[in-house]
Structure formats: structure tokens, C-alpha cells
Amino acid sequence: MTTDVSAISAAALSPNASSGDARSQHRSFRLGDALLGLVCRGSAAIIALMLGALVLVLLTSAMPAIKQFGLGFLVSSEWRVNELERPVKDAAGHVVMEEGEVVMETIKPAFGALPVIYGTAVSSLIALVVAVPLSLGAALFLVRVAPTLRLAGPLSFLIEFLAAIPSLAYGIWGLFVLAPFLQSRVGPAIQATLENVPGLRWLFYETVTIAGKAVERPIPITGRDMLCGSLVLAIMILPIVTSVSRDVLKAVPRTQIEGTLALGATWWQSCVAMLRYGRSGLFGAVMLGLARAAGETMAITMVIGNNNQINPSPFAPAQTMASLLANEFAEASEGLHQASLLYVALVLLVMSLLFNIIARRLVVGRASPAGH
Amino acid sequence: MSIIQRAAWVSAVGISIVVGASSVHAGEVRLGGAGATFPAPLYTKWVAEYEKVEPGVKIDYRSIGSGGGVKAITDKTVAFGASDAPLTKKEIEALGGEDKIVQFPAVIGGVVPAYNVPGLSQPLNFSGDVLADIFMGKISSWDDPRLQELNSGVNLPKLAITPAFRTDGSGTTHVFTSYLATQSPSFKGEVGAGKQVKWPLGQGGKGNEGVAAVIQQTAGSIGYIEQNYAVANKIAYGAVRNKAGKFILATPETMSIAGEGAAATLKGTVLRADIWDQPGDKTYPISAFTYIILHKDLSNLKTDAEAKALVGFLTWATGSGQKFATDMDYAPLSSGVKIAVDNALATLTHNGKPLK
Numbered sequence: 001m002t003t004d005v006s007a008i009s010a011a012a013l014s015p016n017a018s019s020g021d022a023r024s025q026h027r028s029f030r031l032g033d034a035l036l037g038l039v040c041r042g043s044a045a046i047i048a049l050m051l052g053a054l055v056l057v058l059l060t061s062a063m064p065a066i067k068q069f070g071l072g073f074l075v076s077s078e079w080r081v082n083e084l085e086r087p088v089k090d091a092a093g094h095v096v097m098e099e100g101e102v103v104m105e106t107i108k109p110a111f112g113a114l115p116v117i118y119g120t121a122v123s124s125l126i127a128l129v130v131a132v133p134l135s136l137g138a139a140l141f142l143v144r145v146a147p148t149l150r151l152a153g154p155l156s157f158l159i160e161f162l163a164a165i166p167s168l169a170y171g172i173w174g175l176f177v178l179a180p181f182l183q184s185r186v187g188p189a190i191q192a193t194l195e196n197v198p199g200l201r202w203l204f205y206e207t208v209t210i211a212g213k214a215v216e217r218p219i220p221i222t223g224r225d226m227l228c229g230s231l232v233l234a235i236m237i238l239p240i241v242t243s244v245s246r247d248v249l250k251a252v253p254r255t256q257i258e259g260t261l262a263l264g265a266t267w268w269q270s271c272v273a274m275l276r277y278g279r280s281g282l283f284g285a286v287m288l289g290l291a292r293a294a295g296e297t298m299a300i301t302m303v304i305g306n307n308n309q310i311n312p313s314p315f316a317p318a319q320t321m322a323s324l325l326a327n328e329f330a331e332a333s334e335g336l337h338q339a340s341l342l343y344v345a346l347v348l349l350v351m352s353l354l355f356n357i358i359a360r361r362l363v364v365g366r367a368s369p370a371g372h
Numbered sequence: 373m374s375i376i377q378r379a380a381w382v383s384a385v386g387i388s389i390v391v392g393a394s395s396v397h398a399g400e401v402r403l404g405g406a407g408a409t410f411p412a413p414l415y416t417k418w419v420a421e422y423e424k425v426e427p428g429v430k431i432d433y434r435s436i437g438s439g440g441g442v443k444a445i446t447d448k449t450v451a452f453g454a455s456d457a458p459l460t461k462k463e464i465e466a467l468g469g470e471d472k473i474v475q476f477p478a479v480i481g482g483v484v485p486a487y488n489v490p491g492l493s494q495p496l497n498f499s500g501d502v503l504a505d506i507f508m509g510k511i512s513s514w515d516d517p518r519l520q521e522l523n524s525g526v527n528l529p530k531l532a533i534t535p536a537f538r539t540d541g542s543g544t545t546h547v548f549t550s551y552l553a554t555q556s557p558s559f560k561g562e563v564g565a566g567k568q569v570k571w572p573l574g575q576g577g578k579g580n581e582g583v584a585a586v587i588q589q590t591a592g593s594i595g596y597i598e599q600n601y602a603v604a605n606k607i608a609y610g611a612v613r614n615k616a617g618k619f620i621l622a623t624p625e626t627m628s629i630a631g632e633g634a635a636a637t638l639k640g641t642v643l644r645a646d647i648w649d650q651p652g653d654k655t656y657p658i659s660a661f662t663y664i665i666l667h668k669d670l671s672n673l674k675t676d677a678e679a680k681a682l683v684g685f686l687t688w689a690t691g692s693g694q695k696f697a698t699d700m701d702y703a704p705l706s707s708g709v710k711i712a713v714d715n716a717l718a719t720l721t722h723n724g725k726p727l728k
Contacts, residue, residue, distance in 0.1 A: 080564075081568040081570070082566025085560065183589075210509050224586070306576030317574075331541035332541060
């Protein structure tokens with residue numbers, strides 16, 4: 001693509017290409033050229049400006065929270081919007097009395113993003129672990145097997161069709177089909193198998209602090225938890241990882257594949273060689289999937305249970321950065337709460353940008369030389 | 373994303389008013405209101421019914437949330453704002469102080485403990501301290517002795533309790549947590565009261581519908597939702613022990629009685645009363661007013677006709693309009709409360725001129 005456009009534009013703009021007769025014609029085109037150039041530059045500038053403005057607006061509106069919490073925001077796990085008023089207790093745990101009255105203290109609201117950063121990271125990682133092998137398999141099939149069966153067209157269409165389904169539809173499916181299935185079948189089956197395996201108790205029990213005491217209680221299996229959220233994410237990132245991987249594998253030169261076969265590689269070995277040749281491009285595909293998983297909002301909000309907590313069990317409800325914003329932003333009061341939510345948005349934006357930059361470098365950096 | 377949405381709504385309301393004012397047909401008045409989502413179905417019904425009474429008055433109510441309603445009336449982009457929680461001191465200052473505002477209850481709602489426990493034939497009984505301990509995780513199974521004590525004769529199953537809560541800021545959470553804070557000192561100290569609190573455990577859902585989805589799908593769950601939402605969606609909910617020690621189910625009557633108990637304290641133009649945990653044998657204890665907020669001088673409206681139409685609508689809504697409240701499972705204002713509302717409405721002026 002890139003080469004075609006640059007070749008055309010080079011031919012069109014080269015002054016040497018125009019003969020004497022064509023010169024007057026060429027001149028009359030100049031106004032149009034200049035206009036087109038201006039429009040194109042302007043459009044490109046607007047895209048850059050929009051991103052800049054987005055970062056700027058997020059920065060300024062998150063400033064109160066950034067000033068208040070600094071980077072500690074990223075590692076603090078308390079997210080409490082309301083003020084607490086409670087009796088002051090002394091070292092021995094007795095209520096402090098002064099002139100016959102209980103001394104009260106007011107505890108200010110606190111905001112920390114660690115639970116949602118944890119939720120985003122873990123749900124995205126589980127989604128990748130599930131989706132990447134499937135995607136690579138599907139991509140290999142599309143490139144190596146499907147063309148001989150005349151299936152490449154219809155299958156590619158189906159995969160792109162999956163990508164076009166609104167995320168809400170995945171969410172509703174997750175809520176009404178996957179979650180009840182996980183709750184009634186998968187969860188209990190896993191629990192029955194693993195509950196008595198030593199070292200796996202954390203999967204099914206949580207420790208809650210009740211009135212200052214740590215109490216162990218079973219985690220109710222509800223189906224709307226980290227596991228369900230991750231599985232829905234996995235399905236949602238399948239199409240993008242598959243289609244980018246397919247393009248990367250397609251770009252592997254025929255000579256490479258023929259070379260491996262000529263050296264006596266089996267079909268399997270030649271596929272492995274193909275994956276190895278495209279590995280940085282494939283890694284880029286994975287990063288794109290990761291970016292999509294981390295930013296996914298509506299579907300995950302419906303199935304992850306929405307509890308700002310860090311619980312290692314996949315059967316416990318969790319919260320991601322995007323679902324936190326979806327849940328709380330509309331009714332957030334102005335001030336620190338809103339600023340903290342925007343701080344979370346800023347972290348999410350920076351993270352997604354990083355994933356995308358890495359992915360682009362890997363995909364573009366590898367795939368295009370192969371295309372030349 | 374939502375800040376833009378909210379801004380768009382508010383400006384849309386603003387524009388609709390500007391446009392409305394400029395394109396008034398002869399004798400037609402257009403008014404805009406915005407705010408709380410909880411009473412929105414009733415307000416929409418009122419608007420439709422009032423058009424039959426006064427065909428010339430067109431009112432447009434947008435349910436953008438209580439916070440949005442307070443902001444819209446502060447910015448004067450609407451004729452009236454609506455909020456589940458009464459104005460805070462800060463919000464009153466932003467509106468120009470107590471003597472520049474009229475705030476009054478429009479209708480009463482109740483919050484109910486709704487649950488999904490298979491095999492029950494009658495509503496369960498709860499008390500405030502038991503509810504607090506359930507939502508704090510101290511009571512974690514339905515066959516807990518303290519629940520059994522309140523429900524003698526009921527065969528409660530051995531089933532883990534999953535509390536369900538609202539993840540968005542809401543008047544519902546405000547009412548429920550404020551009530552629990554009066555019932556349990558440890559709830560007050562550890563969870564506290566507010567439009568949004570940090571729940572120690574359980575499943576979160578956005579809006580009444582989000583909590584309802586958790587309850588309907590999860591055996592053993594318990595959540596708090598608006599009484600009329602529970603009725604409309606046929607979700608089982610329990611009775612709550614009131615101050616007099618009686619177990620009362622939320623109905624329009626029992627919630628209305630809670631409002632009447634507070635009638636004597638409603639004085640002036642900024643009316644507010646917390647009506648949870650009111651005395652009385654038949655009082656439902658988790659009830660609350662939802663409010664309408666106006667500028668005392670309706671200079672945010674252009675013409676006298678608009679101001680008069682607004683007062684006419686609000687007087688009708690808090691009077692004869694209350695019968696629609698009962699139909700839709702809200703609780704109507706009692707006569708004592710209505711007198712206080714009428715007194716507050718009588719103080720409204722338009723550019724300094726009284727309207728009544």
C-alpha cells in the first residue's frame with residue numbers, strides 16, 4: 001500500500017516528468033494540488049491535535065487527584081468515595097472519651113487504583129492465554145490449509161464479522177449464557193475437583209476483615225467474576241488477533257516456506273518456521289489484542305462482578321479500569337472523585353498508547369520488508 | 373465519555389428551552405426539567421397527564437441523574453431540577469443561599485431488601501442490624517441463627533449469602549446506608565453512609581437493573597433496590613423491623629406514613645427531612661423523599677406565563693397528581709407534607725413579582 005501511494009505521488013509531483021506542452025496544464029493543476037495538500041495536512045494535524053487535546057484535558061482535569069496522591073495512586077488499594085466518621089480508639093482498642101463524650105474522627109475519602117490496575121492486567125492476561133493459541137491456530141489454518149479447501153474467503157469473512165459485533169452483544173451473551181453456565185456447571189465441577197488439593201484453597205476461600213478480625217469464608221460462585229470477564233474478553237479479542245496474525249503469516253515470503261520444505265521439514269516443522277519468521281509481527285498482533293482487552297468496557301462491566309478488590313481467585317468478582325469508569329463516572333460528584341476517575345482514564349490511555357506503539361513497531365517493522 | 377454525554381444532555385436541555393421559548397405557539401408554554409432517575413417514570417406520567425388538564429403546557433423531563441439535575445438548575449439551564457438527596461450546604465451556596473431557593477419533596481420512595489432464596493413461600497423478616505451485618509459479611513449464610521430468630525417457622529436453607537450493591541452513586545445507596553448507619557455503629561464506622569460507599573464484599577451492579585440482574589441470577593443473593601422497581605420486576609423482598617418493633621413490608625401506605633411523621637419539621641422554603649427510621653406502628657423504616665429544586669425568583673424563565681405554568685404544574689403534581697404515584701408504586705405525600713409544599717410554592721416570584 002505505502003509503496004504504491006508514494007510511487008504515484010512521486011510521479012505526479014516530479015517536475016521533470018512534465019514536458020513543455022504539459023507545463024501550462026501542470027501549472028493549472030497547481031492550485032488544486034496546493035489545496036489538496038492543505039486539506040491533507042490539515043486533516044493529519046487535526047488527528048494529532050485531537051490526541052494532544054485528549055491528553056491535555058485528561059491531565060488538567062485529573063490534576064487535583066495527581067497533586068493529592070501522586071504516583072502513590074497507582075499502588076494504593078483503597079477506593080472509598082464517602083467520608084467515614086468513627087470513634088477514635090487508643091492503642092489498647094478502647095474508645096477514647098473526653099468530658100463524657102466519645103471522641104469522633106472523620107476519615108477523608110481515599111482513592112487508589114491498584115485494584116483496577118490488577119483487574120485490568122489479570123483479566124487481559126487470562127484472555128490472552130486463552131485467545132492467542134486459538135488465534136494462531138486459526139491464522140495458520142487460514143494461510144496454509146484454507147486456500148486449498150477454498151475456505152479462506154468465507155472463514156475470513158466470519159472472523160471479520162465477529163469483530164463487527166457490538167461489544168454490548170458479547171456482554172449480554174456473557175451475562176445470560178456464559179455466566180449461568182459457569183455458575184451452575186463449570187464452577188462447581190472445578191470446585192469439586194480441586195477443593196481438597198493442598199495449596200489451592202485460595203481458589204475457593206477468601207479472607208475478609210470483619211470488625212478488625214480476619215475471617216475466612218467461602219467465595220460464593222456467582223458466574224460473574226474474573227473468570228467470566230476474562231473469557232468474554234478472550235472471545236472479543238479473537239478476531240483482531242486472528243486477522244492481524246493472518247496478515248503477518250501471509251507476508252512470510254514463499255521462498256522461506258519452500259526453503260523449509262526443500263530441506264525436508266515436515267508440515268508441522270515448516271509451520272513452526274513460519275511462526276518463528278513472523279514472530280515479532282505476531283507479537284504485535286498479541287499486543288493489539290491486549291490493548292483491546294484492556295480498554296474493553298461495556299461487556300466486561302456486565303460480567304466481571306464490579307467489586308474493587310484484589311482477590312487472587314478467578315471466582316471472585318473484580319473490576320477493571322474501564323469498568324470502573326463505566327460504573328461510576330456518570331454520577332461522580334465533581335472534585336476529588338471525578339478527578340481520580342480521570343486519573344484512572346489517563347493511566348488507561350497511556351497504557352493503551354504504549355501497547356499500540358509497541359504493536360505497531362513490531363507489526364510494521366517486520367511485515368512490510370517482507371512485502372517488498 | 374460520560375462527561376461529554378452529560379454536557380450534551382445539559383446543553384440539549386438548555387437548547388430545547390431556548391428553542392422552546394423562541395418558537396412558542398400562541399398560548400403554548402414549554403418548560404424543561406432534569407435530574408433524578410428514580411422518580412423519572414412518575415414525572416413522565418405527570419407530564420403526560422398534565423397535558424390533558426392544561427393542553428397549552430408542554431414539559432420535558434430528562435433523567436440525567438441527581439447530580440446532573442442540581443448542576444442544571446444551578447446553571448439555570450432548566451426550569452426545575454430534581455434530586456433524590458436534598459441539597460448540601462455547598463450546593464445551596466452555589467445556588468445563592470437558602471433564601472434564593474425553593475426545595476420541596478415531590479413524592480416518597482422506599483428501598484427494600486430484595487433477595488433470591490429458593491423455596492420460600494412468604495416474605496422474610498429483617499432488622500436493621502441484621503441487614504448491616506449481612507452487608508458487612510458478618511452473617512454469611514441464610515441459616516444463620518440471627519436470621520432464623522427473626523423468621524421462626526421458616527425453613528431457611530444452608531446457602532451462602534452474596535450481597536449485591538450499586539456501583540454508581542445513587543440516592544438509593546444514600547438512603548439504604550444512612551438507615552443502616554443509624555442501626556449499627558460498626559456499619560457507620562467501617563462502611564459509612566453516602567451516595568456511594570466501599571462495600572467490604574459482594575457483587576456490584578450499575579443502577580437498579582444491574583443489582584436486580586445479580587439478584588435474579590444468583591441463588592443466595594440479597595441486594596437493595598427501589599420498592600417500585602422490585603414490584604415491577606416481581607423480585608421478592610422482605611419486611612423490615614421498624615422503630616416500634618413491627619415487621620413492615622414496603623407499600624405506598626407504609627412509606628407515606630413515614631413522610632407524615634416528618635411533616636411537622638418541614639418549615640420554610642428549603643424543605644428537607646430524613647424519613648428513615650421514623651416512629652409509628654405502621655411506618656416502613658427505609659423510606660425517603662425525592663426533591664424538586666427551583667430558584668425562588670424564577671428569573672431563569674422568560675415570561676410570567678412560563679413561571680405561572682410551572683407553579684401550576686408543580687401544585688397539581690404534588691396535589692391531584694399524587695394519585696398517579698400510588699398506581700406506579702410510589703408513596704404519595706400526606707396532607708401535612710402537602711401543606712408545607714404549598715406554603716413553599718407560594719413564596720415563588722418572577723422578576724420580583726409574586727405569582728399567586
